[in-house]
Amino acid sequence: MQVDINVILNDLKTGKTSRTQESLDKLNAILETRFNAGEKDYSIATIGRVSKAQGGVGTVSIRNKTGEHFRLLIDAWATKANTTMKKPPLPQSRKLDTPSDMDLLKRLDDPAMRAVFGQIIAEKNKLKAENRILKQNAEVVVDMRPNKVIHAEQVHQDVEVLPSLDGVLLQGDIEALEDAIDEDKMAQRGWTVSKYGAVKDEDGRPLFKNGFVLAIQKVLAQV
Template sequence: MTMHPDDLLEQLKKTATARKKRSLELIYEICREQYERGSRDFSVATIARIAADRGGPSKGAIHNKTGDDYKGLIKAWAEHTGGVTRKVRQVSENPYSALIEKIENPALRSMMAGLLAENRQMRREITLLKAEGNRVIDMRPRSAEPREAIQVLPATTGLYPSEIEALRHAVSDRLLKNEGWSCDAEGRVLNEAGRVIFKAGYVSAIRKIIGEKASSEGSPANRIGVNNGKLDVTDVE
């Protein structure tokens, strides 16, 4: 039968140095606290972690051969209180629990535990969302939304008449006819086989830029430009 912790402490202190006496008393005190808080955990890992936080012997020092007195005192407390000297591995949803226990700095250990707890909570929420299922994601192209109108402002720089005339020629009925092309209601340019040469909005956009209606009525040719990212139109004499 193992000696009572009180008796063993007094016996070990008789041959110990002053420094070792303080360490033995610290180990004794930690074991007593474990008992008073109702914990059965008297493993070297737990006792050493608490002791190291208080300036006592580390886990390595207790595990070494020179730490037999410390291990003997811990074992005495475990047997006296019905505790265990080996940490029982608990099944946990957190696979990193063992790693957290190895962090010696208590503040860092607490912070990491908090972060992992938040991670577990988010994983649970994601699992619940997946379980609901049948969620519909709108995959319609954004082009289906109404297009913003182009704002026309007075210009400071722009296209010259020759450039406007080139754009006018690009969408003229003569060019389309000569090339065997046609224009549909959406402003596309199609070849004889019906293949799209220019996408929807091509013809209508150019005609808006060159102000074809104004030109066809005999108005002076327009001069087109960009000012601060907005389309500009001014008359060119």
């Protein structure tokens, strides 16, 4: 599409401070390079990350209310490239699929950690199966019979005793688990943790499924 970037850039720079004008020029150079390379991803997250890596404005500055001029410039280049500022869909590839529980388990080199996570996965699958059965057999019954007193000795309960983790994990294993969910180190990598315990990368793609962080926290609480 025929878009005169120079006219748009000069208009955006009008009345701006010298610092803002320099930032616009630097961002424009980055966008021009992407356009010439045939790139189609002009999303704010991607452009902000690339720009910041080259000493330009970052994602936060672009998203802010005061960063409208940056967004308009990005939109102009996106229009010129016959695309939009929305992140293009990722191609279907097994490499981009969320790894399964067993795939994650195979990535662990430490035998002790594999044993712990194997137990967590087994327990999770058991609970999911029980929950599925309960949903399938959900039925509401209204009992109109008179209340009947049941004495404590008449009630038989099966108690399942799970093996303790004490002695299974070495101190190094515990430190490895603590390091895996360390908030500061995740932030340094650009990772985030959802309220359901999933870990996502800086682009919002899932690295570890829901319950990953919560599971480690449960394990650490038992040692």
